[in-house]
Amino acid sequence: xxxxxxxxxxxxxxxxxxxxxxxxxxxxxxxxxxxxxxxxxxxxxxxxxxxxxxxxxxxxxxxxxxxxxxxxxxxxxxxxxxxxxxxxxxxxxxxxxxxxxxxxxxxxxxxxxxxxxxxxxxxxxxxxxxxxxxxxxxxxxxxxxxxxxxxxxxxxxxxxxxxxxxxxxxxxxxxxxxxxxxxxxxxxxxxxxxxxxxxxxxxxxxxxxxxxxxxxxx
Numbered sequence: 001x002x003x004x005x006x007x008x009x010x011x012x013x014x015x016x017x018x019x020x021x022x023x024x025x026x027x028x029x030x031x032x033x034x035x036x037x038x039x040x041x042x043x044x045x046x047x048x049x050x051x052x053x054x055x056x057x058x059x060x061x062x063x064x065x066x067x068x069x070x071x072x073x074x075x076x077x078x079x080x081x082x083x084x085x086x087x088x089x090x091x092x093x094x095x096x097x098x099x100x101x102x103x104x105x106x107x108x109x110x111x112x113x114x115x116x117x118x119x120x121x122x123x124x125x126x127x128x129x130x131x132x133x134x135x136x137x138x139x140x141x142x143x144x145x146x147x148x149x150x151x152x153x154x155x156x157x158x159x160x161x162x163x164x165x166x167x168x169x170x171x172x173x174x175x176x177x178x179x180x181x182x183x184x185x186x187x188x189x190x191x192x193x194x195x196x197x198x199x200x201x202x203x204x205x206x207x208x209x210x211x212x213x214x215x216x217x218x
Contacts, residue, residue, distance in 0.1 A: 079156025
């Protein structure tokens with residue numbers, strides 16, 4: 001699905017990624033581990049097209065997408081959940097979900113928007129009781145659930161997740177982990193940056209990023 005070769009990224013003159021190469025196959029769960037500042041967020045942002053200046057080759061389903069804008073990558077099936085969530089805090093939970101639905105009808109074999117909504121409600125029953133609550137009045141963990149649910153409304157084929165279970169209440173960590181593992185069982189491919197090993201033990205592969213370089217794989 002996703003193939004990355006020789007990816008480099010810069011913030012101004014400071015280089016943040018050095019010749020990063022990786023791949024994610026159909027239905028795979030691949031985890032990227034590394035300390036704060038190792039370049040995990042930069043890598044994911046570069047893949048979705050919102051990061052710093054980047055060079056290298058990024059292929060999605062065999063097509064080179066390095067020059068594609070972020071919205072085109074999202075329409076092609078890449079879904080990104082940022083560590084800072086990037087919700088519309090003045091909108092309700094329900095509005096945040098429905099605003100993510102692409103315009104136009106679903107393609108053949110793709111779930112309808114209503115089916116996607118029912119799916120995310122089943123994955124995150126905690127959200128059902130707060131559909132009319134402004135996102136600004138949610139806890140950090142609830143916001144993280146909403147950010148993931150909103151991305152699922154776009155029907156992604158590959159999820160790029162930046163620390164999805166970091167800094168939230170333990171009971172919600174368990175709910176997030178269980179939802180992500182359920183998605184993995186359903187065949188949704190994932191590339192996940194994490195430090196806490198919650199998903200690494202279930203991954204097909206674990207990549208270690210050190211100072212912007214892939215250090216080792218397991």
